[in-house]
Amino acid sequence: MKLEFVIEGMDFTRAGEAAAKIKKALQLVGMEVETVRKSVIVAYEAEMNIVIHARSGTLTARVYPDRVEIEAADEGPGIPDISLALQEGYSTAPPHIREMGFGAGMGLPNIQRSSDELHIDSKVGIGTKLTSTIMNRTSGV
Amino acid sequence: MNLWNSIIKTLELTLQTKNVDLERKIRGAYCGDLLSDVLAHASPGDLWITIHRHRNIVAVAALVNLSGLIITGNRPPDPDTLETAGKEGIPLFTTPFNNFQAAGKLYKILSDYSMI
Numbered sequence: 001m002k003l004e005f006v007i008e009g010m011d012f013t014r015a016g017e018a019a020a021k022i023k024k025a026l027q028l029v030g031m032e033v034e035t036v037r038k039s040v041i042v043a044y045e046a047e048m049n050i051v052i053h054a055r056s057g058t059l060t061a062r063v064y065p066d067r068v069e070i071e072a073a074d075e076g077p078g079i080p081d082i083s084l085a086l087q088e089g090y091s092t093a094p095p096h097i098r099e100m101g102f103g104a105g106m107g108l109p110n111i112q113r114s115s116d117e118l119h120i121d122s123k124v125g126i127g128t129k130l131t132s133t134i135m136n137r138t139s140g141v
Numbered sequence: 142m143n144l145w146n147s148i149i150k151t152l153e154l155t156l157q158t159k160n161v162d163l164e165r166k167i168r169g170a171y172c173g174d175l176l177s178d179v180l181a182h183a184s185p186g187d188l189w190i191t192i193h194r195h196r197n198i199v200a201v202a203a204l205v206n207l208s209g210l211i212i213t214g215n216r217p218p219d220p221d222t223l224e225t226a227g228k229e230g231i232p233l234f235t236t237p238f239n240n241f242q243a244a245g246k247l248y249k250i251l252s253d254y255s256m257i
Contacts, residue, residue: 013221016200023204040204041180048176101193106177113181 001029001063007050009076012100015051019044022061022070029063035136038114039068042132045107046072052097053077054127067116068134078124086112144254148188151246154211154234157218161232165208170251172244176201183207190243194218199225199233207231213240 003025005018022043026036043059050057054076062069079085086108093103112118117133145163148154168186173179174193183189185206191198194216202210209232212218218226218233226233236243251257 012195012197015197016204019204020200044180044201044204045177100195100197101174101176101191102197104175104177106175106181110177110181 001025003061003063005047005059007047007054007057007059007072007074009051009053009055009057009074011051015048016044018047018059022059025061026063026068031063031068031136032139034139035068035134038134039070041114042070042111042134045111046070046130046132048102049107049128049130050074050076052093052102057127064136066136068136070132070134071129073127073129075127078126078128079120079122080124082120082122144250147250147254148247149234151250152211152234152236152238152243154236156232156234157212157223158226158231158233159223161227161230163209163232164230165232167208167251167256169256170244170247171207172240174240180205188247190240190247192216192240194222196222196225198222199229199231202226202231203229209234211236211243213238213243 023040047059054074057074060071084090088109089105091103091105097103115132116135119131122128144167167188171183171187172190174191180201183205186208188209189207190211192213194212211234213236215235215237
């Protein structure tokens with residue numbers, strides 16, 4: 001199963017809709033609760049990163065019996081130093097975004113903690129592609 | 142008095158959403174104003190205490206499957222926040238208390254109910 005969503009930069013009114021649809025789809029096909037929880041964190045944070053930082057992008061979820069792959073590809077400013085961006089508390093979000101409770105430098109660390117595998121490719125001035133894999137582990141085993 | 146009623150009375154809550162029944166089961170609570178923190182650390186069934194009143198709090202509440210939203214300091218929620226909360230069936234309240242006071246009162250109630 002593949003779900004794909006177009007995300008517009010600075011569109012805070014629809015922010016979170018893609019993550020909500022991914023959550024419903026994962027619950028519908030019976031993925032483990034923990035898999036859904038982690039996938040929701042990755043999907044929402046990746047979606048918000050596009051809304052906050054990029055001009056536009058796509059959020060794609062590919063669902064397999066043993067895993068969920070979430071890909072966020074955007075056209076935007078890119079990340080000059082990925083290891084710095086992965087540090088908790090580091091953020092380039094402007095003050096008005098922070099006032100909304102975003103931009104605390106927790107997004108990418110949250111994604112990293114919830115991912116079994118994470119790849120980030122970024123070109124400054126062009127855009128960023130993030131690919132996260134969340135394994136669907138059977139609970140209680 | 143049931144749990145919802147105890148909380149509504151003690152925290153002086155005003156239910157702002159219309160046509161949303163208090164059907165969701167309260168399992169705990171979380172207090173915070175950083176959305177990423179709430180998304181990562183709140184648990185399903187938690188009541189969320191926050192100062193924010195924009196609609197993105199509803200998106201987070203729905204994703205985590207929280208039992209309700211409490212906006213502190215009597216800040217009025219944005220109209221589209223209320224509309225989204227109504228659609229999602231998430232009860233949204235306001236309280237005159239600040240985050241600290243509201244959290245303290247709620248902690249006491251949940252302790253009395255042996256929930257924490």
